[in-house]
Amino acid sequence: MKIGIIGLGLIGSSLGLALRQRGHQVLGVSRTEPICHLAQARRIVDEASPHFSLLATTEIVFICTPMSAIAPTLESLIPHLIPETIITDVGSVKTAVVGACSPLWHNFVGGHPLAGTERSGIDAAQPDLFKNAPYVLTPTDTTPTESVKILQELITSLGAVVQVCTPTEHDQAVAWISHLPVMISAGLVKTVSEEQDVTLLELAQTLASSGFRDTSRVGGGNPELGVMMAKYNQKALARSLHHYRRNLDQIIDLIEQEQWQSLQQIFEATRRDRSKFLR
Amino acid sequence: MKIGIIGLGLIGSSLGLALRQRGHQVLGVSRTEPICHLAQARRIVDEASPHFSLLATTEIVFICTPMSAIAPTLESLIPHLIPETIITDVGSVKTAVVGACSPLWHNFVGGHPLAGTERSGIDAAQPDLFKNAPYVLTPTDTTPTESVKILQELITSLGAVVQVCTPTEHDQAVAWISHLPVMISAGLVKTVSEEQDVTLLELAQTLASSGFRDTSRVGGGNPELGVMMAKYNQKALARSLHHYRRNLDQIIDLIEQEQWQSLQQIFEATRRDRSKFLR
Numbered sequence: 001m002k003i004g005i006i007g008l009g010l011i012g013s014s015l016g017l018a019l020r021q022r023g024h025q026v027l028g029v030s031r032t033e034p035i036c037h038l039a040q041a042r043r044i045v046d047e048a049s050p051h052f053s054l055l056a057t058t059e060i061v062f063i064c065t066p067m068s069a070i071a072p073t074l075e076s077l078i079p080h081l082i083p084e085t086i087i088t089d090v091g092s093v094k095t096a097v098v099g100a101c102s103p104l105w106h107n108f109v110g111g112h113p114l115a116g117t118e119r120s121g122i123d124a125a126q127p128d129l130f131k132n133a134p135y136v137l138t139p140t141d142t143t144p145t146e147s148v149k150i151l152q153e154l155i156t157s158l159g160a161v162v163q164v165c166t167p168t169e170h171d172q173a174v175a176w177i178s179h180l181p182v183m184i185s186a187g188l189v190k191t192v193s194e195e196q197d198v199t200l201l202e203l204a205q206t207l208a209s210s211g212f213r214d215t216s217r218v219g220g221g222n223p224e225l226g227v228m229m230a231k232y233n234q235k236a237l238a239r240s241l242h243h244y245r246r247n248l249d250q251i252i253d254l255i256e257q258e259q260w261q262s263l264q265q266i267f268e269a270t271r272r273d274r275s276k277f278l279r
Numbered sequence: 280m281k282i283g284i285i286g287l288g289l290i291g292s293s294l295g296l297a298l299r300q301r302g303h304q305v306l307g308v309s310r311t312e313p314i315c316h317l318a319q320a321r322r323i324v325d326e327a328s329p330h331f332s333l334l335a336t337t338e339i340v341f342i343c344t345p346m347s348a349i350a351p352t353l354e355s356l357i358p359h360l361i362p363e364t365i366i367t368d369v370g371s372v373k374t375a376v377v378g379a380c381s382p383l384w385h386n387f388v389g390g391h392p393l394a395g396t397e398r399s400g401i402d403a404a405q406p407d408l409f410k411n412a413p414y415v416l417t418p419t420d421t422t423p424t425e426s427v428k429i430l431q432e433l434i435t436s437l438g439a440v441v442q443v444c445t446p447t448e449h450d451q452a453v454a455w456i457s458h459l460p461v462m463i464s465a466g467l468v469k470t471v472s473e474e475q476d477v478t479l480l481e482l483a484q485t486l487a488s489s490g491f492r493d494t495s496r497v498g499g500g501n502p503e504l505g506v507m508m509a510k511y512n513q514k515a516l517a518r519s520l521h522h523y524r525r526n527l528d529q530i531i532d533l534i535e536q537e538q539w540q541s542l543q544q545i546f547e548a549t550r551r552d553r554s555k556f557l558r
Binding site: 254260 | 393412413415440442444448449451452453455456457459460461462463464465466467468469470471472473474478479482483484485486487488490491492493494495496497498499500501502503505506509510513516517519520521522523524526527528530531533534535537539542543545546547548549550552553554555556557
């Protein structure tokens with residue numbers, strides 16, 4: 001197939017490598033000329049350009065820009081396309097993106113590969129990034145079924161495991177397993193760091209080991225990414241946070257009222273339930 | 280030196296191996312006869328017995344029982360000892376233990392090695408367990424300075440990094456970096472598992488990856504250990520949880536009021552501050 005990729009960061013470049021490995025013709029667009037040269041030199045794409053006109057006759061276009069640029073990119077892209085082109089994105093929140101893009105292009109299918117590394121950018125590109133990773137597609141009632149099918153087959157060929165659901169379902173699921181953990185983890189770092197007794201703070205810093213390291217990891221990550229989750233998934237995240245706070249209150253109450261048996265039951269349930277998320 | 284160890288689980292057995300490696304004579308006491316035989320056969324101790332009389336002339340005794348058994352063990356042990364014996368424990372909360380044990384034995388020094396593995400029991404014993412790990416000693420105003428010094432030198436010889444502080448300081452520090460993370464992590468697992476929409480719950484379980492895995496790890500651990508932290512460190516933990524809840528409320532408010540700039544500042548601070556705990 002003839003496939004376009006807009007935005008040559010970690011996801012866009014990795015898609016380029018993976019798709020070329022499978023014999024597709026890949027055309028890349030980046031605003032940044034040096035990135036275009038690099039992508040071509042490293043054979044991430046067959047051809048690259050800062051101009052959307054390069055993508056005129058592509059069958060599928062992946063928009064791999066940051067979330068805030070997805071809809072504006074689509075608007076600028078539209079005048080260059082043939083009507084048959086399927087457009088998809090890789091944004092990590094779907095309701096807002098699909099709501100903005102579907103009215104602009106009838107053949108738009110929201111997408112979200114749950115793949116990543118600690119590193120970002122074209123230098124971190126790897127063709128196996130999607131292997132065994134979940135990849136969510138979020139068609140709406142008006143999305144052409146045939147377009148979803150074509151995308152699903154293409155993505156499956158990269159080794160990813162496709163999940164199809166609504167944008168709302170996607171956003172609530174990632175609020176639970178990705179965005180809520182970031183907020184409660186950031187809250188942990190903030191709270192401990194606010195210890196006013198310097199001796200005590202330094203002691204805590206010295207004694208911190210794997211438990212603190214793991215629980216605080218996602219809360220100490222990229223600030224822009226944290227804000228982006230909150231901004232674009234505000235509704236589902238707020239709902240998750242309120243639910244979380246009620247449970248936290250319950251745990252605090254049990255501790256203050258010395259209800260050790262009930263607390264034990266909670267821990268027994270969390271040990272059992274956690275394993276269901278890590279299959 | 281002639282050193283006694285009561286309780287031959289992970290910590291007690293590892294201490295035995297480490298101390299014998301350094302030429303000390305190690306005498307072990309376990310209620311369970313087969314454990315005594317095993318400890319002797321594996322050269323974890325020089326000699327083992329279910330009877331405290333074995334420890335009559337030891338210079339130092341490590342009480343390595345579960346927290347609830349430390350003070351009762353000390354009471355039963357006392358009639359068998361010479362007055363010079365230094366007694367220490369390895370319990371992970373110190374105010375309660377030191378408060379109960381110091382009045383019973385003038386030469387008692389509270390201790391807490393922050394060392395462990397996922398596994399427990401004598402089978403998990405390893406002589407290098409304490410290497411580079413923090414080991415806290417919590418003397419009080421009445422603890423003989425010489426006893427603290429002797430213990431400090433012995434523990435340092437095992438490769439551990441000794442920190443000396445008060446029981447209260449210790450308990451607040453571990454509340455911050457160990458016990459608070461367990462509670463907020465358990466709250467995460469509980470909250471996400473309460474999703475009532477089965478399709479959504481299964482989607483969340485499918486999409487969960489490293490972020491959820493790390494943030495939920497300590498909350499899905501040993502239930503008895505979680506209750507023990509709450510029970511023995513109730514005061515410091517409750518204080519930490521209330522502070523945490525205030526910060527969580529602030530994060531929820533910022534998200535609901537769309538204060539993205541302030542939220543960004545929080546994430547910038549948490550990224551910076553987290554690194555101070557992982558030196």
